[in-house]
Amino acid sequence: TKIMQNNLAPIPELYVSYDSAQKLKVEAADLTSHDLTPRQICDLELLMNGGFNPLKGFLSEEDYNGVVENMRLADGTLWPMPITLDVSEEFAGSIEIGQDIALRDQEGVILATMTVTDRWEPNKSVEAEKVFGADDDAHPAVNYLHNTAGKIYLGGPITGIQQPVHYDFRARRDTPNELRAYFRKLGWRKVVAFQTRNPLHRAHQELTFRAAKEAQANLLIHPIVGMTKPGDVDHFTRVRCYEAVLDKYPASTTTMSLLNLAMRMAGPREAVWHGLIRANHGCTHFIVGRDHAGPGKNSQGEDFYGPYDAQDLYRAHQDEIGAEMVDFKHMVYVQERAQYEPADEIADKDDVTILNISGTELRRRLAEGLEIPEWFSFPEVVKELRRTKPPRSQQGFTVFFTGFSGSGKSTIANALMVKLMEMGGRPVTLLDGDIVRKNLSSELGFSKEHRDLNIRRIGYVASEITKNGGIAICAPIAPYATTRRAVREDIEQFGAFVEVHVATSIEECERRDRKGLYKLAREGKIKEFTGISDPYDVPQNPELSVETENVEVDNCAHQVILKLESMGLIAAQ
Ligand code: PPS
Incomplete structure (x- = not known):
């Protein structure tokens, strides 16, 4: 390998001086403003602090076309990822070319101004094919492109006023120039960066330290805390985990810094992008593994990229990237020698016991509270x-x-x-239809719109209860399948959603007519009555369907308890 040393001179930032910023902030208050999305805030932060150097703003149409087509800006510079300011047609229509706009965070703080030089409607299918490899919504960034991003892109140079505000882990966040200054101060002339969006276990610690030793370099653990793949462990938890692992490296060999990047999961192009960003942060080497920044399976159930595509693309561009690729060794635990070794360097493979726990197996063990051995991770x-x-x-x-x-x-x-209260352990809240209509939804009637609002409110409260470790029991009619599905999605981010269809027939309900409502509905005195003069979508795949005719209530409730037990939601006694 060739010896590379970092040039730790400061790189250009897009911020104006403190005094100018104060002045600009006042002036910018009169400009048309755009409220940045969470992803745009991440992009803007790295534009302004030089993480995306040499970009000077959101891409112009010409630069965008070059990036999409052949990973290059119009002037030929390598840049693999479109960094675009997507907006609605309506907003785009209100802007004139040449106009300055204010870019605000979600609380309304002005972070920057942008001079709009370009406005165009991108061909998103082409962007999906070229940048992400397929126009397939199973790819999180393609899904974002089609279903979240605005229809029109604006481009133009940025004038930075202030960094986005972070309230968490401030001491662990560094701009490229802050990291460069740190490396300069410590005399770290060669630095290997390790990119991650997952908790680190022993194998990671071994492979990162080995990579640093091989390159005779220091090590930067550089985790993403901006936006990662949906479903990842949240960054608060991860950073606490990283801090624990940091203590396991020999003193003053390794440091950690948090990167507020919004990942796209674009595999090969993402690897090149990550390398450029690390070079901007003063790193000389970058670890690229198997399936780097992989998005998972496509809608046909196949991988989007080949396992080594990212390494190949990176290697082909590493001189331009400015950070040399270090291969990510697949480390496995050899029981007889009680240590980690690279899988491809074990000569006596057939004579030793090799232990490994996959990501899926780890998640299963966590979900079921099973043992996780010390050889695998740190306590x-x-x-x-x-x-x-x-x-x-x-x-x-x-x-x-x-x-x-x-x-x-x-x-x-x-x-x-x-029954659940008798078992104890978790607080239980009952959101019964009647109770909710008295407290949360007293102003609502029974039109489709009002019923949907009512159910979404119940779903919101239930999702908060679920998030906070409680049990929510909801009992509305909830006649619309799409609304029930939306509530399911709200809740499943935080915990299980158990849909129980109480499958009593309309005839039986009318025969019982406990509240005398069916009679009134038949007489037309109550309008839009579910089952009589209003629709009910029968659940197609509920977790449980209970019959109530000739069955005791106690038995119906017991069926639910059994279901909860089988789903692992209540521990078997
Ligand atoms: S919904 O559709 O889920 O919003 O309904 P929900 O909040 O569960 O409210 C249903 C209770 O309101 C009484 N009620 C009616 N139900 C259906 N249709 C009409 N038009 C209607 N008007 C009043 C009725 O007592 C329902 O109570 P339950 O407990 O289901 O018998």
């Missing part, structure tokens, strides 16, 4: 992970009953609540 890391994601039997969840008026939802829900 401090496992403790943090368990604290954030306790086993399912200690997580919050929602039981969502749906069915006709008078089907028995409330009675079964009440019985279930009492």
